[in-house]
Amino acid sequence: MxxxxxxxxxxxxxxxxxxxxxxxxxxxxxxxxxxxxxxxxxxxxxxxxxxxxxxxxxxxxxxxxxxxxxxxxxxxxxxxxxxxxxxxxxxxxxxxxxxxxxxxxxxxxxxxxxxxxxxxxxxxxxxxxxxxxxxxxxxxxxxxxxxxxxxxxxxxxxxxxxxxxxxxxxxxxxxxxxxxxxxxxxxxxxxxxxxxxxxxxxxxxxxxxxxxxxxxxxxxxxxxxxxxxxxxxxxxxxxxxxxxxxxxxxxxxxxxxxxxxxxxxxxxxxxxxxxxxxxxxxxxxxxxxxQIFGWERRDEGDRKENPPLSYAQSPIWQQLLKASDRFVVYRASITGPTVIAGYHWFNDWGRDTLIALPGLALVPQRVELAKGLLRTFGYYCRQGLIPNVFPDVGGEPFYNSIDAALLWIETLGLYLEATQDWQFLAEQFPVVQQIHKAFVGGTRYNIHVDATDWLVSWNARNVALTWMDAVVGGEPVTPRLGKPVEINALWYSALCWLSQWAERLSQIQDSNSSERLAKQAQRYAQQAQQVQVSLQKFWNPKLCYLYDTIELDDRRNCQIRPNAVLALSLHHCGFPQEQGRQVLTVATSSLLTPYGLRSLDPADPQYIGKYQGTPEERDRAYHQGTVWSWLIGAFIRAWERFYPEEPLPFDWQPLLEHFLHDACLGSISEIFDGDAPHQPKGAIAQAWSVAEVIRYLPKS
Known part of the structure; x- marks a missing residue:
């Protein structure tokens, strides 16, 4: 000392x-x-x-x-x-x-x-x-x-x-x-x-x-x-x-x-x-x-004489759950639960909450917390968009996100798979339909479905609506206008969910509603098939990877970013086996680190290996090579889908050592330098970083 x-x-x-x-x-x-x-x-x-x-x-x-x-x-x-x-x-x-x-x-x-x-x-x-x-x-x-x-x-x-x-x-x-x-x-x-x-x-x-x-x-x-x-x-x-x-x-x-x-x-x-x-x-x-997590309280002497019988009762697992609970907070303006994105300086964010929700609530079986968060976001859906930020005092939330609404559908699907709570589906299905209608017909930021290929596009200057949302001097660092790959993968998964849910609701509704829902299920399935065909526009045979964005003028952005991995990680995946395997091969060699995935391939001319300097310099580096630990969850989901028999090419030990002994003791940092030794940076405790480790560590 x-x-x-x-x-x-x-x-x-x-x-x-x-x-x-x-x-x-x-x-x-x-x-x-x-x-x-x-x-x-x-x-x-x-x-x-x-x-x-x-x-x-x-x-x-x-x-x-x-x-x-x-x-x-x-x-x-x-x-x-x-x-x-x-x-x-x-x-x-x-x-x-x-x-x-x-x-x-x-x-x-x-x-x-x-x-x-x-x-x-x-x-x-x-x-x-x-x-x-x-x-x-x-x-x-x-x-x-x-x-x-x-x-x-x-x-x-x-x-x-x-x-x-x-x-x-x-x-x-x-x-x-x-x-x-x-x-x-x-x-x-x-x-x-x-x-x-x-x-x-x-x-x-x-x-x-x-x-x-x-x-x-x-x-x-x-x-x-x-x-x-x-x-x-x-x-x-x-x-x-x-x-x-x-x-x-x-x-x-x-x-x-x-x-x-x-x-x-x-x-x-x-x-x-x-x-x-x-x-x-x-x-x-x-x-x-x-009481929340269902573990037994035992004094230190009892632990030594009778070590934990299951991983769920192990000290490191309990520390992870304790770390996750720090992010669950009460919001006075909605008189309900919300999730702090990170400490020290972040507030609650819709996108971060929805990405973190499975690890924070579903894995630990905090079912009512998950339900409450989903219900609150659904209540505040406006013009088919889900809030990304709630106001501190009164007023309407901020709807500056293209992915929050689609992530809400994806997370609702994971909740329903875990709980079979079909009454909650019936309650929230009008919100699901509102989102679908808004995306098809067009909504804020010129978010709309392109009638020629059924892919989702957007066009709004000086804003950044995807998770790569850094803006410097009024200009997005990674604007991603047009058709981002993970957004359209989310759109495909959403249509699959809609078809599945309409079919299920048709079986429990009255005869008039049942017939209407059955027809909707067919229509959603047909739309999903159209989108799946169009997703092939993202395939880059030269790099054996997915284009990051189809731009407004139909050019393809061929930068190797983790958004391709996100596209493979959803509950419903629209890409075939061979393409998924090739994407993961490239991602493993170019993006994977001991702490998560880089946001850009180090071979790219725009790559920035260290997150440091003035606020502007750090913002420019935020999504240009910086490692994001929450992305390891998407990598694992994709790997388990496309390489189910192969060992995961990721060693948990460095990330667990970081959790136990580095930066903020007992939590996981927001980001790490893209260059080795990958120093932790950004917020010292980040909700989705902790949540994705909780979601997948027990399977390791």
Whole structure:
């Protein structure tokens, strides 16, 4: 632990709030802090408590336990040199020590969605869309809080000083000291209430309470913290933090002090805060997860004597499921569940949610969560399009995606295959028909079916509607106008689903509806056959690969991208066996890495092997060679279809090592450099990255 270990940890609360930092306890990002509260869940995330700067006095000697980067280039103090260990399970825990003392610190962020006493079975509100609940169902209570616990061991009495470093700023931006920014504090017995005042406007109120100690008001600004990760990303990298005061705690050997940070003003009659409160919070979270995922809670001794009998109960599998749950959050604007695309900086996205849903919900058998998400997206279908982004406060969602609607049909199909919930199909089938009608007749962004070949095309300048959606200076980096290959593969699969569903519904409807649905089933099947024939336009015999896009002027884009693999990975595949095998051969040699698929062949002149530099440089590299780990799921699906008897040419070990020991401990990064050694980049925890590993790791 003598090095400045900058691997990261993450805590969440099911509302979009989070805490995050590094193993060595130094803040390196704008997004590092102990309480970012999502004041309008899961949005409007606001830094309230950055951290507690700790020092310990033993036998008259004071040692500083914190570590900070400063604008001058100094690292001071250097508390990381006294770090003896760090552990992430079950919660982040640091241990500092010297010859005659040891101090540990643990953090836990309790789940923040408190169920109403009425409104169905336990947990129903969390997982079901409110669209299916009675209008009389009460809203849940939302609680943003953090518990901190210090434990002291030593030969002499120690004096622990904890200085508060606080803020009130959007999580994307740094805070600067300003005459317009003040912090009020009201000191009460064993607690202090804090609130920013910014140009006469009141910020978010919150309070800190503790089990023992004396608080000393001592307002002072700490200027010019440096955030080196933001320097690397070409963004603002300086921060000022305010300290309203500090807590002094005298600790005898074996003493424990527990603190609670909670958003809002203090309650008139709060629950008792004790040393047991921290342990109870950990146990409550373990119980919540065990109820969701159906695993048995066992203490460490029991695990050693009776190791897991099945892979589903193994520690790594449980850690993956725990990681997946961090992305499932409550959205206030729809009063229902949604999925955070990634931490730290992403919000919820429709495309990401639908791609991640099988791994997050179907594999772990969170059926009601899957159903609630699908129902919510179906409810917001407009002009045949499914939302890609929900607004934070009121208003209509954003419909800037061509694939979200088709992914919704594909994911609905996977849900129905897993559940046989034909009543839900009957409920959602009008939405399916609306999407079909809009694509055939034309909708926003000039999305339409070409009457000559029945392939889906689109034409809208200055936007990017596929998953390769980076835009720089108002211009898409990979515009993909015309007929993208994976979009038309999704369209083919959708038509197959429609034919299958219309046929099934015809068997359970009345005679008039039955005849109409049977005819629709035939029509959908005929359209699927037309599309399957036209999909051959994407075959490139020279490269033995699929063209990425048939452009508006009918030219073919022959770049080797993973979209061809996506096209082979859907439930219904329109490409023949020999072509699929040849595509996978090329993809294996050009795109496959130990962490996922590259977004572009390294031999391509436009390939960019490292994701680095300014925001514009990174955006230009985003889909030009960068490795995306979620694409490994598509590769495995395609491989199992076209090479069912052949071993998968992918070693899980590097990706699992990354999950356990790299970047964000206990999660999987969004992207990796295209060039070896494939350094992790982007968001430190990404929903679809984790979800696709969950979806396929048990089969490995």
């Amino acid at each position: 003598a090095d400045l270990d900058q691997r990261e940890w993450l805590l969440t609360n099911g509302l979009g709030s989070f805490a995050s930092g590094t193993v060595s306890d130094v803040r390196t990002r704008t997004y590092h802090g102990w309480l970012f509260a999502a004041t309008n869940p899961p949005s409007e995330r606001t830094l309230l408590l950055s951290h507690l700067e700790a020092s310990l006095e033993v036998q008259g000697k004071v040692v500083a336990l914190g570590t900070n980067y400063w604008g001058s280039g100094r690292i001071e103090p250097t508390g990381y040199q006294l770090l003896r260990s760090f552990d992430i399970n079950p919660v982040p825990k640091w241990i500092w020590g010297d010859d005659n003392w040891q101090l540990s610190r643990q953090l836990v962020m309790p789940y923040g969605l408190v169920e109403p006493e009425k409104g169905g079975e336990k947990g129903a509100f969390s997982f079901l869309s409110p669209l299916s609940l009675p209008s009389s169902t009460p809203h849940p209570t939302l609680c943003h809080r953090l518990l901190i616990q210090y434990r002291y061991e030593g030969t002499e009495v120690g004096i622990l000083r904890l200085r508060l470093l606080i803020g009130d700023r959007d999580f994307h931006h740094q805070q600067s000291a300003s005459p317009e920014l003040h912090f009020s504090q009201v000191l009460l017995p064993q607690q202090v209430c804090l609130q920013a005042i910014i140009g006469g406007r009141f910020g978010t109120p919150w309070h800190l309470r503790w089990t023992q100690g004396d608080y000393q008001p001592d307002g002072v600004w700490y200027w010019d913290y440096r955030l080196p990760e933001e320097t690397q990303r070409g963004l603002g990298d300086r921060e000022d933090l305010y300290s309203p005061g500090y807590l002094i705690v005298t600790l005898k050997p074996g003493d424990v002090v527990t603190l609670e940070v909670r958003v809002g003003f203090p309650e008139p009659h709060p629950d008792l805060l004790s040393c047991e409160t921290f342990t109870e919070a950990i146990e409550a979270e373990e119980e919540r997860l065990s």
